[in-house]
Amino acid sequence: MATTDAPGHSGRGLALMLSAAGSSQVGAAMGAHAFGAIGPAGVVAVRQLVAAAVLLPIARPNPLRLTRAQWYPTLALAAIFAGMNLALYTAVDRVGLALAVTLEFLGPLAVALAGSRTRRDLLCAIAVAIGVYILVLPGPSSDLLGIGFGLAAAACWAGYILLNRIVGRRLPGLQGTAVATSVSALGYLPVLVWLFVSDRVTPAAFGFAVVAGILSSAVPYTLDLIALRGVSPRVFGVVMSAHPVMAAIAGLLLLGQQLALHEVAGITIVVAVNIVTVLAAGRGGPVSPGSTGRGYRFGFGRRSKA
Secondary structure (H helix, E strand, O other): OOOOOOHHHHHHHHHHHHHHHHHHHHHHHHHHOOHHHHHHHHHHHHHHHHHHHHHHHHHOOOHHHOOHHHHHHHHHHHHHHHHHHHHHHHHHHHHOHHHHHHHHHHHHHHHHHHOOOOHHHHHHHHHHHHHHHHHHOOOOOOOHHHHHHHHHHHHHHHHHHHHHHHHHHHOOOOHHHHHHHHHHHHHHHHHHHHHHHOOOOOHHHHHHHHHHHHHHHHHHHHHHHHHOOOOOHHHHHHHHOHHHHHHHHHHHHHHOOOOOHHHHHHHHHHHHHHHHHHHHHHHHOOOOOOOOOHHHHHHHOOOOOO
16 A cells, blocks of 8 residues: 655655646636536536536435435535535626635635634634735735635535545435535536527537536546545645635636736735644544544545536
8 A cells, every 4th residue: 555645656646736727727617618608507507517517427326215214414515505606606707717716715615624622723714804805905906706705615625524424424425426526517407408599509608617627526536536645734724725716827827817916916815824723633643534633534635516
């Protein structure tokens, strides 16, 4: 068995995780190109179908054999998937990729900080609040609705973390995630039907949405899964902090979204707090991917959001 965080494995794992983060944000930027034709809901509908097409052959769940105790949290998880991606993409459409992703990132960070009452974590929570205020700088011209959607995505991600623990205990492997993703995709089918009937779906828009599904779901999921075989969840959690940074780069290069100085400062503070939180959580000893170490358990490990 390979040793976790051995130099060769950690270097390869780091490259895979950074590639996954970059792929996820490039996918989101590609999806934004389709907003004008099919809107955020249309992009999410296509993305969910792509995610289901990837997860179902891997997990091979049998929905007919699920018990009531297994269905309840799985359906709740499906609702979380549907709301989380729609809220995020709506926020991206209104306030830009970097700001939307950073706001969404507050979800797992808030769950991690809520699990402790230490003075360090209290200071981290205060720092996050300051960072968010600097990032947003609320005023008369602020898109409060867009910011609200970003925070709604954060709340959904926090709910996903907590629900995923229940689903993981009641269903083996990725079966719960696969079923929840499929249910979410089915829920979005009426959106796709309406878009096709109203002749709003153009080849370009549909292509951008498919690319978004592949780059934001299939590719990062596969790379993250491979990466976790060679690095610890603590290292994984630190690298997760690259997502807001990658979002800023993708937004600039692919969407022409330039950041103001206060936005760069706010993102930097939020990312720094996440790194401090994850590193502090891992001081108690090595954490394996299947353990209950706080950094991994609260969502700083494998991000299998569909």
